[in-house]
Amino acid sequence: MKILVCVSNVPDTTTKITFTDNNTQFNTNGVQFILNPYDEIALARAIELTDGGKGTVTVINVGESNTEATIRKALAIGATDAVRINAKPHDAWYVACQIAQYVKANPFDLILTGRESIDYNGSKVAGMLGELLDLPSVSIIKKLDAGDSDATVEREIEGGKEVLTIPYPFVAGTAEGVAEPKIPNMRGIMSARTKPLAVVEPVEVKTFSEIVSYETPAPRGQVKLIPPDDTAKLVELLHTEARVI
Amino acid sequence: MSVLIYAENAGGKFKKSIFEAVSYARAIADQNNTSVTAVSIGNVDATELASLGKYGADKVLNVSGDKLKDFINQAYASVIAEAAKKEGSAVVVLSNTFSGRGLAPRIGVKLEAGVADGAVALPEQAVGSFKVKKTAFSGKAFAMVELTSAIKVIALVPNSYKVVETGGAAQVEDFSVETKASDFKAMIKEIVRSTDKVSLPDAEIVVSGGRGLKGPENWGMIEELAELLGAATACSKPVSDAGWRPHSEHVGQTGIAVSPNLYIAVGISGAIQHLAGVSSSKVIVVINKDPEAPFFKVADYGIVGDAFEVLPKLIAAVKEYKASA
Numbered sequence: 001m002k003i004l005v006c007v008s009n010v011p012d013t014t015t016k017i018t019f020t021d022n023n024t025q026f027n028t029n030g031v032q033f034i035l036n037p038y039d040e041i042a043l044a045r046a047i048e049l050t051d052g053g054k055g056t057v058t059v060i061n062v063g064e065s066n067t068e069a070t071i072r073k074a075l076a077i078g079a080t081d082a083v084r085i086n087a088k089p090h091d092a093w094y095v096a097c098q099i100a101q102y103v104k105a106n107p108f109d110l111i112l113t114g115r116e117s118i119d120y121n122g123s124k125v126a127g128m129l130g131e132l133l134d135l136p137s138v139s140i141i142k143k144l145d146a147g148d149s150d151a152t153v154e155r156e157i158e159g160g161k162e163v164l165t166i167p168y169p170f171v172a173g174t175a176e177g178v179a180e181p182k183i184p185n186m187r188g189i190m191s192a193r194t195k196p197l198a199v200v201e202p203v204e205v206k207t208f209s210e211i212v213s214y215e216t217p218a219p220r221g222q223v224k225l226i227p228p229d230d231t232a233k234l235v236e237l238l239h240t241e242a243r244v245i
Numbered sequence: 246m247s248v249l250i251y252a253e254n255a256g257g258k259f260k261k262s263i264f265e266a267v268s269y270a271r272a273i274a275d276q277n278n279t280s281v282t283a284v285s286i287g288n289v290d291a292t293e294l295a296s297l298g299k300y301g302a303d304k305v306l307n308v309s310g311d312k313l314k315d316f317i318n319q320a321y322a323s324v325i326a327e328a329a330k331k332e333g334s335a336v337v338v339l340s341n342t343f344s345g346r347g348l349a350p351r352i353g354v355k356l357e358a359g360v361a362d363g364a365v366a367l368p369e370q371a372v373g374s375f376k377v378k379k380t381a382f383s384g385k386a387f388a389m390v391e392l393t394s395a396i397k398v399i400a401l402v403p404n405s406y407k408v409v410e411t412g413g414a415a416q417v418e419d420f421s422v423e424t425k426a427s428d429f430k431a432m433i434k435e436i437v438r439s440t441d442k443v444s445l446p447d448a449e450i451v452v453s454g455g456r457g458l459k460g461p462e463n464w465g466m467i468e469e470l471a472e473l474l475g476a477a478t479a480c481s482k483p484v485s486d487a488g489w490r491p492h493s494e495h496v497g498q499t500g501i502a503v504s505p506n507l508y509i510a511v512g513i514s515g516a517i518q519h520l521a522g523v524s525s526s527k528v529i530v531v532i533n534k535d536p537e538a539p540f541f542k543v544a545d546y547g548i549v550g551d552a553f554e555v556l557p558k559l560i561a562a563v564k565e566y567k568a569s570a
Contacts, residue, residue, distance in 0.1 A: 011382070013383075013498050013499065013517070013518045013521075014517050014518070015382075016385075016517075017382045017385040017386045019386075037499045038499070092350065092360070093353070093354075093359070093360070096350075096354075116346075118382070118383050118498055118499065119381065119382060120381050120382075120388065121362075121363050121379075121380055121381060121382075121383060121502070122360075122362055122363070123346045123347075123350075123362065124349065124350035124353070124360055124362060125350070126347075126350070127318070127322075127346075127347055127348070127349070127350030127351045127353075127354075128350040128351070128353065128354050130318075130319070130351060131322070131350065131351040131354035131355060132354055134427065136318070136319055136430045136431040137318055137319070137347065137351065138318060138347065138431060139318070139343065139346055139347035140343050140346065140347070142492065142493065152434070155343070156343050156493055157255075157316075157343055157344065157436070157438075158255055158260070158342055158343060158344075158444040158446060158447060159255065159438055159439055159442060159443075159444035160436065160437050160438035160439050161436075161437050161493075162315075162316070162433060162435070162436050162437075163433070163434045163435040163436075163437075164431050164432060164433050164434060165431070165432050165434055166430060166431040166432075167430055170430070170431070173347075175492070176485070176492040176495065176499070176500065177491075177492040177493075207393070208353075208357070208358065208359030208360075208392060208393055208394035209359040209360070209361070209390050209391065209392050209393065209394075210390070210391045210393065211388045211389065211390055211391075212376060212389050212390070212391045213388075213389045214381065214386050214387065214388050214389070215378075215386065215387050215389070216385070216386050216387075217384070217385075217386070217387070217524055217525070220529075220543050220544075220545065221545065223531070223541050223542070223544045223545065223546065223547045224545065224546050224547070225546075225547050225548070225549065226546060226547070226548050227548075228548050228549065228550030228551075228554065228555050228558070229558070231548070231555065231558040231559040231561070231562040232562040232565065232566075234530065234546055234548065234559065234562070235559070235562045235563055235565075235566045236566075237546060238507065238528070238530070238546070239566065242507070242527075242528045242545065242546075244449075244450070244506045244507040244527065244528050245450070245474060245507065245563075245566075
């Protein structure tokens with residue numbers, strides 16, 4: 001099985017988020033970038049599915065040369081090879097168009113993304129890829145069992161779950177539960193240096209969205225502490241002051 | 246131009262998040278002096294369909310039939326895009342639910358439309374400009390996204406816009422779309438609904454537990470409080486990682502982001518990743534025995550105390566309040 005895992009390069013989860021240029025630019029100063037945690041889950045499952053020579057795992061990233069450390073980490077975790085489309089990822093539409101273009105020339109049996117990226121929290125790339133490639137797509141899956149000609153996936157729905165079978169090829173956005181992220185071992189780290197990483201130039205794509213500014217949430221007021229013996233006071237405040245019960 | 250809203254049903258009923266999305270669509274339509282059409286797919290009865298009129302839908306397109314009774318992303322996206330074309334819709338609104346998040350990007354591609362998912366406010370519109378405020382960095386910030394395409398797709402976060410009753414009435418029309426066989430490659434084998442539980446992403450109240458609960462055997466207190474309040478239950482990442490609770494209950498940066506009216510955190514210290522996913526809750530209550538827990542810095546109300554002592558008292562207080570209400 002040939003699996004493609006789409007990975008993004010995102011700020012570490014502990015990053016304090018600040019902006020510059022009158023709140024129009026994300027301040028990358030001092031920020032450590034990591035492999036998107038949901039993409040790590042996708043990658044881990046792809047490696048499990050191809051374990052023992054049952055296929056290959058290619059990781060693809062749309063990014064400039066500064067994302068290569070993240071790509072090498074994916075190779076160290078166990079991906080077979082990597083592709084970097086040499087462009088700044090403008091928005092999900094731009095990223096999906098670039099990856100779709102690559103996949104049209106290099107087909108895969110299964111395309112995995114994380115359920116969303118933790119920077120812009122979009123969950124659009126999987127669906128857009130599905131549409132651009134005329135493939136089924138399923139977002140936010142919690143389980144992925146691969147059969148010979150199709151896979152069984154479990155998808156979260158509001159207040160429950162749904163089990164689907166989908167023939168290959170298809171696109172899926174993976175969430176927690178699909179696999180446990182893998183930590184690269186020394187052998188993986190060493191071999192990652194020599195694994196193929198192809199750099200592909202982007203195709204021209206018109207864009208439909210632009211982030212024009214940012215804001216941080218308004219600071220919350222001082223906490224009102226209630227004595228542990230007076231829970232009735234809390235209930236009263238939630239009813240009369242906060243009006244939430 | 247018209248505004249189209251996809252009215253997703255759960256077992257034939259519309260949830261509050263859909264009434265929020267209809268109200269939101271109505272407000273956009275009013276800004277542009279146009280009408281609202283809702284499209285419903287699946288088997289929903291006439292009374293339920295007509296109820297969308299109360300929140301501002303002028304017309305409801307009803308797509309029914311066995312083939313489309315269950316959600317298939319590809320097929321539903323085709324139907325909604327065709328409805329948007331039929332209505333000449335310049336804006337398509339969805340709720341940012343699990344299904345909505347899968348549909349929005351496919352519809353965006355079909356209509357060559359910019360997509361703002363995770364929207365939390367009405368668009369700011371001016372001549373040649375349409376900006377939507379959306380969540381970013383897992384709740385640590387917001388981004389203002391300008392959509393430059395002729396058609397715009399917006400997925401609205403549940404609980405981020407109020408339900409507004411207009412008292413109007415909607416005209417319900419049957420609508421059919423010729424579906425392609427390739428839209429039905431994915432087949433649903435089974436749907437499991439836990440009907441007795443409140444759904445976490447659109448819950449108005451969430452009661453959440455962390456490692457301070459010491460083990461899964463102690464979750465009865467969380468569940469009892471949640472049930473009394475009509476709340477959903479949730480947990481922190483270490484709890485789901487330890488297998489005490491299912492991953493579907495994990496809220497935070499790498500779990501589900503929630504924005505309920507009330508978030509009650511019990512025995513959760515408030516790591517930056519957890520705070521990111523819950524910070525847009527309107528009111529936060531924190532119960533923790535460590536007065537230095539970072540969660541107290543973002544809480545509206547706090548009790549410094551042991552969960553095992555405080556929770557039973559809080560449950561009793563809520564029972565008393567309910568009995569007297």
